[in-house]
Amino acid sequence: xxxxxxxxxxxxxxxxxxxxxxxxxxxxxxxxxxxxxxxxxxxxxxxxxxxxxxxxxxxxxxxxxxxxxxxxxxxxxxxxxxxxxxxxxxxxxxxxxxxxxxxxxxxxxxxxxxxxxxxxxxxxxxxxxxxxxxxxxxxxxxxxxxxxxxxxxxxxxxxxxxxxxxxxxxxxxxxxxxxxxxxxxxxxxxxxxxxxxxxxxxxxxxxxxxxxxxxxxxxxxxxxxxxxxxxxxxxxxxxxxxxxxxxxxxxxxxxxxxxxxxxxxxxxxxxxxxxxxxxxxxxxxxxxxxxxxxxxxxxxxxxxxxxxxxxxxxxxxxxxxxxxxxxxxxxxxxxxxxxxxxxxxxxxxxxxxxxxxxxxxxxxxxxxxxxxxxxxxxxxxxxxxxxxxxxxxxxxxxxxxxxxxxxxxxxxxxxxxxxxxxxxxxxxxxxxxxxxxxxxxxxxxxxxxxxxxxxxxxxxxxxxxxxxxxxxxxxxxxxxxxxxxxxxxxxxxxxxxxxxxxxxxxxxxxxxxxxxxxxxxxxxxxxxxxxxxxxxxxxxxxxxxxxxxxxxxxxxxxxxxxxxxxxxxxxxxx
Numbered sequence: 363x364x365x366x367x368x369x370x371x372x373x374x375x376x377x378x379x380x381x382x383x384x385x386x387x388x389x390x391x392x393x394x395x396x397x398x399x400x401x402x403x404x405x406x407x408x409x410x411x412x413x414x415x416x417x418x419x420x421x422x423x424x425x426x427x428x429x430x431x432x433x434x435x436x437x438x439x440x441x442x443x444x445x446x447x448x449x450x451x452x453x454x455x456x457x458x459x460x461x462x463x464x465x466x467x468x469x470x471x472x473x474x475x476x477x478x479x480x481x482x483x484x485x486x487x488x489x490x491x492x493x494x495x496x497x498x499x500x501x502x503x504x505x506x507x508x509x510x511x512x513x514x515x516x517x518x519x520x521x522x523x524x525x526x527x528x529x530x531x532x533x534x535x536x537x538x539x540x541x542x543x544x545x546x547x548x549x550x551x552x553x554x555x556x557x558x559x560x561x562x563x564x565x566x567x568x569x570x571x572x573x574x575x576x577x578x579x580x581x582x583x584x585x586x587x588x589x590x591x592x593x594x595x596x597x598x599x600x601x602x603x604x605x606x607x608x609x610x611x612x613x614x615x616x617x618x619x620x621x622x623x624x625x626x627x628x629x630x631x632x633x634x635x636x637x638x639x640x641x642x643x644x645x646x647x648x649x650x651x652x653x654x655x656x657x658x659x660x661x662x663x664x665x666x667x668x669x670x671x672x673x674x675x676x677x678x679x680x681x682x683x684x685x686x687x688x689x690x691x692x693x694x695x696x697x698x699x700x701x702x703x704x705x706x707x708x709x710x711x712x713x714x715x716x717x718x719x720x721x722x723x724x725x726x727x728x729x730x731x732x733x734x735x736x737x738x739x740x741x742x743x744x745x746x747x748x749x750x751x752x753x754x755x756x757x758x759x760x761x762x763x764x765x766x767x768x769x770x771x772x773x774x775x776x777x778x779x780x781x782x783x784x785x786x787x788x789x790x791x792x793x794x795x796x797x798x799x800x801x802x803x804x805x806x807x808x809x810x811x812x813x814x815x816x817x818x819x820x821x822x823x824x825x826x827x828x829x830x831x832x833x834x835x836x837x838x839x840x841x842x843x844x845x846x847x848x849x850x851x852x853x854x855x856x857x858x859x860x861x862x863x864x865x866x867x868x869x870x871x872x873x874x875x876x877x878x879x880x881x882x883x884x885x886x887x888x889x890x891x892x893x894x895x896x897x898x899x900x901x902x903x904x905x906x907x908x909x910x911x912x913x914x915x916x917x918x919x920x921x922x923x924x925x926x927x928x929x930x931x932x933x934x935x936x
Contacts, residue, residue, distance in 0.1 A: 366520065368567035423478040423486060431471050431493040438464060438497050441505045453510065454873050460508035465516040468494060472519040479527045484534040491528035495552060502554075522559055525552060526568035533565070533573060541579055542586035546593065562599050580604040598623050607631040614644075618651040622658050625651070629665035642669040642678055649685050655745045660690035667698075680706060688719055689745050693754060693819060694826050697833060700758065713759050720755070723747030753783035754818050757790055758833060762843075765790075766851065774858065774865035778877070780817050788858055789814035790834075791851045792884060796891045799838045804887040805925045806880050852888070856901070859885045863905055867915045879918035883926055890928045899929065 399407045445460040475490035501507035509516045536544045549560055580600045587597040601609045614624035625648035632641045645665035652659045663686035670678025680702045687695040703712035724747045756765035769784050777785030789811045801808035819827045859881050866878040886898030909915050923929050
């Protein structure tokens with residue numbers, strides 16, 4: 363869901379636009395809509411344009427709604443909609459197959475629940491939403507909800523907005539004394555759906571009616587969360603909504619270690635006021651107060667970076683990127699640190715420090731690039747590292763033997779998630795050995811490299827990907843490996859490709875057959891570029907013969923060969 367407008371803002375804009383239109387213009391708009399309405403929706407359209415004062419209002423939802431949801435729940439639980447479990451070629455994963463009309467029924471019930479909510483029938487809406495979310499939760503296990511496992515692809519209902527309406531219904535049906543506890547229980551109960559998207563501001567914006575006694579609720583929520591010692595993000599937001607920037611500043615200075623996000627919120631508020639000298643001061647204060655191994659400290663450092671850019675202060679920017687990388691190492695921070703250090707005669711010093719940080723973190727946390735925490739620890743995530751980032755830095759800074767050594771004894775699987783350093787190292791060496799930066803003649807190698815870049819950039823912004831590609835193009839333009847190293851790295855890539863194909867195809871990881879085929883043909887393309895085309899063809903033939911009964915893999919291999927400028931039509935399926 364992109365560019366969504368919350369309900370409150372949507373209704374405000376609708377009312378604003380309606381004031382600008384005459385009755386004739388409104389009539390023309392409605393007639394245009396009517397002409398475009400499909401035949402099956404005409405009765406529904408007519409029901410929508412009945413004036414509220416006509417006495418022909420549609421009936422309000424009643425308890426029959428809950429009976430309908432219960433009946434649907436029982437059918438789903440009994441597996442009435444499912445015919446079986448199997449592979450989906452389009453999704454490249456297994457899923458439930460069967461009657462997908464459950465999605466239309468769920469959407470219809472959500473619409474009725476929303477009607478109850480808008481009519482002020484909060485208890486009915488609460489129970490309806492609760493029953494519908496219970497149905498969706500059944501989709502976590504096979505045999506219940508056929509179709510795309512991504513619920514958002516199956517429903518027209520905006521699940522996040524429905525959740526916010528449910529939370530508002532909980533608020534409206536709960537006594538003032540128990541609201542903080544009950545609301546928090548509801549959020550935790552639907553954390554799978556709500557995730558990190560929930561906020562008190564979104565709760566406000568999900569309706570046009572003001573939440574009663576909201577300021578008293580904020581004070582009660584702050585006290586409740588302080589006693590509980592959790593949900594730091596909600597506590598900070600409650601403090602901000604209640605007392606503004608002054609209250610945030612006080613929270614940061616008094617309890618910065620316990621609530622480091624208060625510094626982030628404070629800096630955002632200062633940014634809105636364009637007070638960049640104060641931003642730099644607050645960022646320095648926050649960096650000194652918050653432990654280095656809190657990853658959120660990097661967000662505080664970003665305040666220093668932004669202040670440095672707007673004040674045109676290179677030293678502030680360099681300090682900010684250094685501190686950000688220290689607490690939350692990622693490629694974006696390193697590339698900026700890389701560029702600034704190159705311009706300020708401290709390149710070697712900064713690179714060695716970055717490598718030391720990553721190495722130390724890897725020793726502490728193991729081979730992870732991500733950590734998962736319960737909601738109450740979200741703010742205090744520890745800094746983590748990844749061999750994938752370390753190998754990227756080795757490659758960017760010309761430490762190729764160290765990159766090669768880091769890959770030794772690593773698995774042939776797990777390349778796609780940035781943890782296994784082979785996911786970047788092997789495509790890098792293949793591009794280097796192909797001797798062609800544009801890769802037009804080696805489309806499988808180009809695909810392999812582009813995917814490796816995506817993983818290295820962790821699906822980051824277009825600007826990050828562009829920055830990384832520019833730096834890598836410069837690397838490729840200026841490297842000339844000794845012949846013995848070329849031979850060594852090429853033989854290693856061939857061997858690793860065989861191991862990866864064996865791990866994927868031999869262990870029947872069907873969803874990754876296309877990855878195995880792409881890698882194999884990419885290696886063959888590199889061999890051809892190095893005047894060893896027959897050896898590449900033999901390699902392809904070897905693995906085609908090794909897996910004669912794996913039809914799906916052979917089809918993926920044919921698809922990879924079909925786009926190859928070098929091997930297209932060279933080998934055909936039998």
